[in-house]
Amino acid sequence: MGLPVSVHVRGELPAVQATEVEEAVGQVWSFLHKVDELFSTWRPDSELMRLRRGELDGADAHPWHEEVAQLCAQAQQRTGGLFTAAYPGSGGYDPTGLVKGWAVEKAAAHLANVPGISWCVNAGGDIVAGAGRGARPTSWRVGIEDPRSPGTVAASLDLAIGGLATSGTAARGLHIGDPRTGGAVDRAGSVTVWGPGLLWADVWATALFVDPVAGREALAAHDPAYRSFVL
Numbered sequence: 001m002g003l004p005v006s007v008h009v010r011g012e013l014p015a016v017q018a019t020e021v022e023e024a025v026g027q028v029w030s031f032l033h034k035v036d037e038l039f040s041t042w043r044p045d046s047e048l049m050r051l052r053r054g055e056l057d058g059a060d061a062h063p064w065h066e067e068v069a070q071l072c073a074q075a076q077q078r079t080g081g082l083f084t085a086a087y088p089g090s091g092g093y094d095p096t097g098l099v100k101g102w103a104v105e106k107a108a109a110h111l112a113n114v115p116g117i118s119w120c121v122n123a124g125g126d127i128v129a130g131a132g133r134g135a136r137p138t139s140w141r142v143g144i145e146d147p148r149s150p151g152t153v154a155a156s157l158d159l160a161i162g163g164l165a166t167s168g169t170a171a172r173g174l175h176i177g178d179p180r181t182g183g184a185v186d187r188a189g190s191v192t193v194w195g196p197g198l199l200w201a202d203v204w205a206t207a208l209f210v211d212p213v214a215g216r217e218a219l220a221a222h223d224p225a226y227r228s229f230v231l
Contacts, residue, residue, distance in 0.1 A: 163198025
């Protein structure tokens with residue numbers, strides 16, 4: 001997926017079985033490797049790249065492509081067009097802005113099957129947290145970096161269950177596009193969004209970075225359970 005991913009587990013009950021934890025963590029990695037095979041834009045043999053080149057018919061592609069395409073359409077509608085998977089120069093379709101949050105959230109669901117644990121998966125600074133069967137979720141302290149002062153924590157919050165995502169240009173440069181203009185968003189700062197799930201936290205972080213004012217209005221209208229922090 002082109003970014004570091006780490007899995008963190010706490011045993012909340014005495015009867016936690018290490019073998020169950022190891023198996024679930026292995027399933028997390030297997031799921032993410034499969035997503036990379038299907039959706040990577042860096043691998044010419046991925047299904048996404050083959051679909052772009054017309055070498056693979058959509059009907060023959062993995063069902064996850066249809067699931068992701070539908071989610072991208074929902075994201076575009078919810079955000080009022082501030083998020084899109086349609087970009088010029090990328091074969092007309094690039095769902096990778098949604099795929100990371102979707103993939104990490106689904107991969108982490110394997111950990112929810114393990115009794116007696118709390119867990120956190122960190123994918124390049126975007127985080128999903130939760131608990132296994134019979135365990136009470138415990139909080140993970142998350143620091144939000146100041147994009148204008150690398151290494152400085154501008155704020156922190158506790159996340160016990162749900163997702164948190166940050167969008168900005170400090171780490172990766174001008175990689176976020178404005179669907180309304182077709183150009184890159186050329187400004188400093190960052191937006192962090194957190195709430196019930198990582199997928200939509202990630203979508204909304206992107207939308208609010210594109211346009212904080214319109215993004216906040218759309219967020220309040222469609223997903224009021226999510227909160228935002230704009231720097």
